[in-house]
Amino acid sequence: MSATQQNDTVADPRVREAKVTIPVYGQLPFVPERASGCHIFTKDGRRILDLYGAHAVAALGYGHPRLIHALNEQSNRLLFQSNAVALEVRAEAAEKLIGIAPQGIDRVFFVNSGAEANENALRMACMATGRKKVLSITQGFHGRTAAAATVTWNSEKWYGFPSHPFAVEFIPRDDPAAATEMISNEIAAVIFEPVQGVAGAYDLSSEFLETLRTATRRHGVILIADEVQSGMGRCGQFFAVQVHHIEPDILTSAKALGGGIPCGAVLCSHHMASQFGPGDLGSTFGGGPLACVAITATIDTIKAENLLQNVRQREAQIREHSVVGPVVKIQGMGLLLGLVCDRPAIEVRDALLEHDVLTGTSNDPAVLRILAPLVIEAAQIDHLTHALRTLAPPTN
Numbered sequence: 001m002s003a004t005q006q007n008d009t010v011a012d013p014r015v016r017e018a019k020v021t022i023p024v025y026g027q028l029p030f031v032p033e034r035a036s037g038c039h040i041f042t043k044d045g046r047r048i049l050d051l052y053g054a055h056a057v058a059a060l061g062y063g064h065p066r067l068i069h070a071l072n073e074q075s076n077r078l079l080f081q082s083n084a085v086a087l088e089v090r091a092e093a094a095e096k097l098i099g100i101a102p103q104g105i106d107r108v109f110f111v112n113s114g115a116e117a118n119e120n121a122l123r124m125a126c127m128a129t130g131r132k133k134v135l136s137i138t139q140g141f142h143g144r145t146a147a148a149a150t151v152t153w154n155s156e157k158w159y160g161f162p163s164h165p166f167a168v169e170f171i172p173r174d175d176p177a178a179a180t181e182m183i184s185n186e187i188a189a190v191i192f193e194p195v196q197g198v199a200g201a202y203d204l205s206s207e208f209l210e211t212l213r214t215a216t217r218r219h220g221v222i223l224i225a226d227e228v229q230s231g232m233g234r235c236g237q238f239f240a241v242q243v244h245h246i247e248p249d250i251l252t253s254a255k256a257l258g259g260g261i262p263c264g265a266v267l268c269s270h271h272m273a274s275q276f277g278p279g280d281l282g283s284t285f286g287g288g289p290l291a292c293v294a295i296t297a298t299i300d301t302i303k304a305e306n307l308l309q310n311v312r313q314r315e316a317q318i319r320e321h322s323v324v325g326p327v328v329k330i331q332g333m334g335l336l337l338g339l340v341c342d343r344p345a346i347e348v349r350d351a352l353l354e355h356d357v358l359t360g361t362s363n364d365p366a367v368l369r370i371l372a373p374l375v376i377e378a379a380q381i382d383h384l385t386h387a388l389r390t391l392a393p394p395t396n
């Protein structure tokens with residue numbers, strides 16, 4: 001090994017990554033060594049309170065014994081097998097997911113990510129209806145693959161493909177009159193996030209969501225709830241549509257679904273599922289044994305530790321005590337919250353990080369995003385409130 005190579009192996013991983021990966025991510029100024037509960041520990045001795053949960057993935061925090069035990073057991077028994085064979089752990093994960101899903105949903109198709117879930121949901125809607133146009137909501141985010149990016153607001157700047165798989169139009173968010181006018185029998189699907197995560201945890205109104213449900217039913221349009229970010233307990237119920245009593249035709253899940261193991265799922269009714277047969281959909285890694293035990297362990301833990309109630313209580317605590325310092329207003333639901341700030345959210349994020357509190361930004365420059373693990377404790381929220389209070393007033 002040359003001296004330069006040796007130097008590289010001991011160098012900061014940010015420098016090493018920059019030399020060998022495509023530079024598409026802005027990265028935070030610390031390097032985690034390990035993590036436990038809601039804390040990340042760095043090599044240089046910092047203990048950072050993580051209220052961002054690795055983009056809403058770490059629902060159970062880090063190193064939850066139930067999840068680790070399930071993964072260890074399963075990796076020893078059978079690390080991987082494809083959908084060419086039936087697996088007890090896959091059947092169990094699907095049964096558990098159906099058990100927590102909104103009314104009317106009783107079939108699952110497993111995939112690996114949020115974009116893959118939405119890609120398949122949109123394909124299913126186009127196949128089932130034979131229609132060629134989809135409606136989405138302004139400001140919505142659904143992923144980076146072809147169909148998912150087509151329904152993502154403002155994706156033109158990075159879409160990259162020469163054409164779109166279907167025509168798309170965007171319903172102005174929270175405009176029930178526009179929704180009623182735009183939804184017709186030419187539309188295959190309407191896709192929406194009940195709480196728009198990337199947009200800054202903006203929660204769509206019940207009236208708007210009810211209008212989407214009524215109009216799509218009237219015209220035989222498939223209603224797709226993208227719960228990739230809002231689902232798996234994050235909004236105080238297993239899925240955010242359950243807070244609004246909305247029953248979508250298809251629901252997509254990923255991120256927190258496996259508590260940190262990459263996985264995704266498309267959920268629908270048996271009536272919808274009966275329209276597809278062998279070869280219509282597929283995924284090599286979807287529904288692999290490790291992902292399935294992770295899904296089961298995540299659902300079991302949310303139930304056993306009463307985490308839905310914890311989410312609702314921590315939300316109430318943040319709403320009551322955290323409109324302090326730079327925060328002027330709070331939007332969102334559960335632990336998918338947007339803290340609207342009196343200055344650029346990125347400045348607030350950086351200042352909080354100096355206090356060892358990790359939060360996130362969003363597409364709205366004024367909104368700081370909280371995606372805390374569902375296991376977050378009251379004292380840890382107090383820590384956020386205290387850190388916010390100590391931030392200096394804006395410079396101008």
Ligand SMILES: Cc1ncc(COP(=O)(O)O)c(C=O)c1O
Nearest residue numbers: 113114115141142143197228229
């Ligand atoms: C609502 C929503 N849908 C889809 C996606 C895409 O998920 P993934 O990055 O797993 O492909 C995201 C990611 O942020 C998301 O927030």
